[in-house]
Amino acid sequence: MNLVLTCPFWLESIAKKEIELLWLPILNSQDKQITTSYTENNIAKLNLWSRVWNKVYIELARKDNIDSFDKLFELIQSIDWKYFIVEENPIIVNATSISSQLESVPGIQKIWKKAIVDKLSKWFLREDDNCTSIYVEIVLIKNTCQILIDTSWEALHKRWYRQQSVEAPIRENLAAGLVLLSSWRFKENFYDFFCWSWTIVIEAWLIAKNIAPGINRNFAFEKFKFLNKDILNEEKEIARSKIMDKTYNIKWSDIDENAINIAKSNALKAWVWDIISFEQKDFRNYINTNLVWTMVSNPPYGIRLKDEDLEKLYSDLASLFNKNKELKWWIITNYQFGELLKNHYKKRKLYNWQELCYFYTKSNNF
Numbered sequence: 622m623n624l625v626l627t628c629p630f631w632l633e634s635i636a637k638k639e640i641e642l643l644w645l646p647i648l649n650s651q652d653k654q655i656t657t658s659y660t661e662n663n664i665a666k667l668n669l670w671s672r673v674w675n676k677v678y679i680e681l682a683r684k685d686n687i688d689s690f691d692k693l694f695e696l697i698q699s700i701d702w703k704y705f706i707v708e709e710n711p712i713i714v715n716a717t718s719i720s721s722q723l724e725s726v727p728g729i730q731k732i733w734k735k736a737i738v739d740k741l742s743k744w745f746l747r748e749d750d751n752c753t754s755i756y757v758e759i760v761l762i763k764n765t766c767q768i769l770i771d772t773s774w775e776a777l778h779k780r781w782y783r784q785q786s787v788e789a790p791i792r793e794n795l796a797a798g799l800v801l802l803s804s805w806r807f808k809e810n811f812y813d814f815f816c817w818s819w820t821i822v823i824e825a826w827l828i829a830k831n832i833a834p835g836i837n838r839n840f841a842f843e844k845f846k847f848l849n850k851d852i853l854n855e856e857k858e859i860a861r862s863k864i865m866d867k868t869y870n871i872k873w874s875d876i877d878e879n880a881i882n883i884a885k886s887n888a889l890k891a892w893v894w895d896i897i898s899f900e901q902k903d904f905r906n907y908i909n910t911n912l913v914w915t916m917v918s919n920p921p922y923g924i925r926l927k928d929e930d931l932e933k934l935y936s937d938l939a940s941l942f943n944k945n946k947e948l949k950w951w952i953i954t955n956y957q958f959g960e961l962l963k964n965h966y967k968k969r970k971l972y973n974w975q976e977l978c979y980f981y982t983k984s985n986n987f
């Protein structure tokens with residue numbers, strides 16, 4: 622049995638580094654998925670420390686060449702379900718099939734029921750969607766079948782501080798990934814000029830302080846009867862002892878004064894209100910200054926602004942970068958603005974929600 626972590630496409634390399642920082646092995650890695658070793662404490666540790674991954678699953682089975690319902694039936698039957706599932710925890714099953722012979726998701730779910738009906742009583746098969754349910758995923762990719770139990774419950778990018786619903790914020794795990802991909806190593810000042818709900822700077826602060834992003838939330842595995850009850854408290858205790866008692870120079874600004882109210886509530890919940898300073902400012906005010914800071918930002922692109930405003934915004938942003946040669950900058954956008962830059966730049970692909978974007982930086986920064 623192993624643990625499987627899912628993460629956004631193109632953030633696999635960062636996800637792997639994060640797993641290695643926890644001294645855990647990488648047993649397998651593929652698009653959007655990394656496998657590491659199973660222990661009870663690893664389940665708690667990985668859920669607590671997940672900066673970029675979405676979910677942590679227990680892999681109950683993994684088998685190649687599952688190209689018929691008979692083989693799928695056998696695989697499901699080979700699992701000792703009574704060990705994992707108890708009466709208080711009804712099961713919800715999701716199925717995914719990509720480039721596989723068994724394409725029909727309802728068909729897979731039907732086989733699942735047939736296969737476990739004689740292993741578990743009807744009672745277990747109640748399909749209540751409530752907090753005591755156990756979520757099982759049957760994933761078929763190119764005929765390789767994995768049967769997984771979700772240990773996380775809500776996706777791990779949902780941090781405790783983000784309770785205000787705001788328009789188009791960047792996902793927390795992508796924001797953390799951007800900070801980790803940047804060269805910021807906490808010494809220099811850190812800027813976000815387009816901060817809106819402050820996700821990037823809050824994640825930067827959590828990384829710098831070495832605060833486990835899951836420290837304040839609940840997880841599905843807490844109700845699993847087959848796990849030791851103490852693992853979460855043990856790992857939380859270790860995580861608390863690792864918080865760095867230092868302050869960092871993190872600044873943010875945004876042109877929109879509403880950003881203050883939205884972000885204030887997030888920042889209060891993330892315990893950063895008195896540490897990070899905010900200004901209501903147009904980024905153009907910085908064009909003729911001599912910035913030597915690190916900047917990671919998510920400027921508007923397309924959704925909020927008209928085309929001519931976007932052209933002007935990116936031309937001024939390029940002026941900011943062209944003039945501030947000491948500034949180390951990283952920008953995520955889907956607006957192609959590379960030709961406006963005087964210096965060489967690099968870009969790498971990333972998804973912001975479902976949208977293909979590029980993470981731009983000066984060529985000597987990656």
Ligand SMILES: C[S@@+](CC[C@H](N)C(=O)[O-])C[C@H]1O[C@@H](n2cnc3c(N)ncnc32)[C@H](O)[C@@H]1O
Nearest residue numbers: 790791815817818820875876877903904919921
């Ligand atoms: C895509 S949003 C940033 C979202 C943010 N990363 C988050 O997670 O909430 C872009 C932000 O740029 C701000 N903005 C637009 N024009 C600006 C300007 N000229 N100077 C500073 N901020 C600007 C908008 O007010 C908006 O908050």
